[in-house]
Amino acid sequence: MKFREAVRDGTIQAMESDPNVFLIGVGIIDPRAVWGTLAGALEKFGPDRVVEGPLSENALTGVCIGAATMGMRPLLIHHRMDFVMLTLDQLFNHAAKWRAMFGRQQTVPMVVRAVVGRGWGNGPQHTQSHHAVFAHVPGLKVVVPSNPRDAKGLLIAAIEDDDPVIYIEHRWLHEDEATVPAEYFSTPIGRAAILRSGADVTLVAVGPMVPESLKAADALGQAGVSAEVIDLRTARPLDSDTVVQSVAKTGRLVVADADWGPCGIAGEVIARVSEDAFDALKSRPFRVTWPDTSVPSSQAIEAQFYPGAKEIQTAAMRACEKGPARDLVRSTVKQFEGPF
Amino acid sequence: MSATDVASAAVRKDLYYRMLLIRRVEERIKANYHRREMRSPPHLYIGHEAVATGVCAALRAADLVFPYYRSHGWYLAKGGDLNTLFAELFGRATGCSRGWGGSMHLIDLAAGVMGTSAIVGGTLSHAAGAALAFRMRGHDSVAAVSFGDGTVEEGVFHETLNFAALRRLPVIFVCENNLYATNTHIRARQARPEIHRHAERFGMPGVTADGNDALIVYSEAGRAVARARRGEGPTLIEFETYRLVEHCGVNEDYDLGYRTLEEIRQWEAKGPLEKGKTLVTETDARRMGAEIDARIDAALEFARSSPWPSSLLLPEEAVR
Numbered sequence: 001m002k003f004r005e006a007v008r009d010g011t012i013q014a015m016e017s018d019p020n021v022f023l024i025g026v027g028i029i030d031p032r033a034v035w036g037t038l039a040g041a042l043e044k045f046g047p048d049r050v051v052e053g054p055l056s057e058n059a060l061t062g063v064c065i066g067a068a069t070m071g072m073r074p075l076l077i078h079h080r081m082d083f084v085m086l087t088l089d090q091l092f093n094h095a096a097k098w099r100a101m102f103g104r105q106q107t108v109p110m111v112v113r114a115v116v117g118r119g120w121g122n123g124p125q126h127t128q129s130h131h132a133v134f135a136h137v138p139g140l141k142v143v144v145p146s147n148p149r150d151a152k153g154l155l156i157a158a159i160e161d162d163d164p165v166i167y168i169e170h171r172w173l174h175e176d177e178a179t180v181p182a183e184y185f186s187t188p189i190g191r192a193a194i195l196r197s198g199a200d201v202t203l204v205a206v207g208p209m210v211p212e213s214l215k216a217a218d219a220l221g222q223a224g225v226s227a228e229v230i231d232l233r234t235a236r237p238l239d240s241d242t243v244v245q246s247v248a249k250t251g252r253l254v255v256a257d258a259d260w261g262p263c264g265i266a267g268e269v270i271a272r273v274s275e276d277a278f279d280a281l282k283s284r285p286f287r288v289t290w291p292d293t294s295v296p297s298s299q300a301i302e303a304q305f306y307p308g309a310k311e312i313q314t315a316a317m318r319a320c321e322k323g324p325a326r327d328l329v330r331s332t333v334k335q336f337e338g339p340f
Numbered sequence: 341m342s343a344t345d346v347a348s349a350a351v352r353k354d355l356y357y358r359m360l361l362i363r364r365v366e367e368r369i370k371a372n373y374h375r376r377e378m379r380s381p382p383h384l385y386i387g388h389e390a391v392a393t394g395v396c397a398a399l400r401a402a403d404l405v406f407p408y409y410r411s412h413g414w415y416l417a418k419g420g421d422l423n424t425l426f427a428e429l430f431g432r433a434t435g436c437s438r439g440w441g442g443s444m445h446l447i448d449l450a451a452g453v454m455g456t457s458a459i460v461g462g463t464l465s466h467a468a469g470a471a472l473a474f475r476m477r478g479h480d481s482v483a484a485v486s487f488g489d490g491t492v493e494e495g496v497f498h499e500t501l502n503f504a505a506l507r508r509l510p511v512i513f514v515c516e517n518n519l520y521a522t523n524t525h526i527r528a529r530q531a532r533p534e535i536h537r538h539a540e541r542f543g544m545p546g547v548t549a550d551g552n553d554a555l556i557v558y559s560e561a562g563r564a565v566a567r568a569r570r571g572e573g574p575t576l577i578e579f580e581t582y583r584l585v586e587h588c589g590v591n592e593d594y595d596l597g598y599r600t601l602e603e604i605r606q607w608e609a610k611g612p613l614e615k616g617k618t619l620v621t622e623t624d625a626r627r628m629g630a631e632i633d634a635r636i637d638a639a640l641e642f643a644r645s646s647p648w649p650s651s652l653l654l655p656e657e658a659v660r
Contacts, residue, residue, distance in 0.1 A: 058499060067469040067470065
């Protein structure tokens with residue numbers, strides 16, 4: 001099953017299993033059904049549970065909060081994370097605060113599902129992931145699935161969760177395929193996954209950097225470096241225990257994030273390892289993150305912008321003090337055909 | 341039929357009682373504030389009492405109110421607990437938000453007072469969301485959301501009115517137009533300061549009325565509530581009223597120069613309690629006042645003797 005089909009599968013099954021779940025968002029009744037991730041939902045559940053929203057992202061977010069405090073479980077869908085920036089008042093000042101601010105009398109069980117673009121010149125305002133921005137704020141949870149199985153499991157877990165969850169979906173992964181259980185299941189929020197066991201270096205990755213890390217680990221193996229690969233899966237709460245245990249074993253750390261470096265998740269992971277396993281570190285940790293500039297549109301420089309398996313491999317070789325790799329792996333090249 | 345005719349003697353007494361309760365509570369906060377027991381920014385409702393009172397009297401117990409940060413009056417008018425209000429202002433564990441909210445973040449779910457926000461326009465869309473939930477579950481309840489004239493300048497006001505009108509949601513939008521956003525006059529802020537006319541663009545009724553006359557408020561709110569309950573959608577009501585103390589705090593503020601003492605005194609003379617004098621006999625008013633004062637004494641005692649909150653986190657929240 002493809003990643004985007006798994007999102008649809010999780011959405012439909014969550015709506016079947018709980019009548020309080022409803023969908024809302026701008027353009028969700030569009031015939032293209034958000035890259036097919038909502039295909040058939042309108043026909044199956046009708047316009048009262050697939051609620052088309054005006055171009056009023058901030059109000060729609062508050063509508064979800066109001067409905068959620070009444071016991072509904074809204075799934076608010078955005079075609080781009082960049083549009084979520086219009087809703088930060090409701091997310092930071094309201095949804096995130098509601099449980100604490102009223103002494104734990106109410107929760108806000110809502111999900112904000114936001115798609116991150118990449119490729120076909122999507123440029124600076126259609127490509128931001130921002131998981132670190134949300135992970136900074138107490139009261140929010142943030143998940144970033146990297147594969148079809150987690151796309152379904154984490155979506156169902158987010159819908160079942162009693163707190164507001166930001167579900168960040170990288171369209172770059174939409175066509176990736178894997179086996180996904182047909183039944184209703186959830187993937188626990190706040191638990192990282194060890195995807196590959198290794199002894200020499202720990203590669204921690206987020207979202208689309210996970211397949212790149214697996215690819216880098218293959219290449220490292222051929223060079224005699226045994227890499228452990230951890231898919232963080234959740235940016236908040238951050239499962240640093242799994243990372244710390246791994247670094248206690250390997251002594252080396254590379255964090256690959258699909259986001260900018262400053263004040264980001266990669267830095268946070270390194271800070272926690274420094275706090276909890278400083279003595280285990282045999283070399284200084286490495287970050288592989290986006291260059292410190294906006295995402296460009298031109299294909300000529302977009303390819304330079306996104307780091308991938310090659311940069312992860314290079315960082316891991318440096319962490320292992322192996323000198324430059326002789327055979328550099330190629331980062332994944334995908335052709336996303338536009339226009340959107 | 342005039343507004344006066346629709347209200348029975350019982351309703352008239354009830355309106356006066358709620359207004360007097362609000363006024364006396366706010367006056368007690370004023371009188372005690374210097375003791376530094378209530379360390380939270382109070383946005384007093386003195387001068388606005390008729391709005392919350394008239395609207396809440398037109399609501400059922402199962403209906404919900406979504407107040408803003410000038411919320412003491414809405415909380416009390418809807419039947420929020422007086423003891424837990426003062427305990428919250430005192431920052432005690434027994435407070436309505438257990439010491440986590442303060443004056444700007446009150447809640448009383450049993451009374452139908454939903455959580456209030458310190459962000460201008462913050463709760464408008466929450467009311468629409470609750471109304472959407474009522475609709476989805478087949479309830480005939482109504483959500484009333486209150487806000488000041490400054491909220492009309494926020495984008496979310498227009499977003500929410502459009503959405504509520506589009507979906508014919510059972511919401512009433514209650515604007516308390518007191519002419520000033522903090523200390524700036526509406527004419528310095530709005531190109532056409534006729535708030536009720538915003539309703540036209542969304543195809544909903546827009547009404548403007550005297551917000552200092554509890555009977556008029558009760559009557560206008562009743563019409564809007566009935567309409568919402570019938571499934572005919574939202575109404576925007578602009579109530580003209582006036583804040584008699586400073587925006588935030590317990591003092592007069594004519595010395596700042598943005599409004600005159602004369603203007604304040606004029607509004608005071610036509611304030612809610614002045615206009616409401618005819619609702620009850622003098623004997624009734626005196627008896628109510630004595631009862632309310634005793635309730636406030638007890639609430640202050642409750643707050644003072646309540647424990648402080650002891651921990652920042654519940655055990656299950658001790659994660660990072």
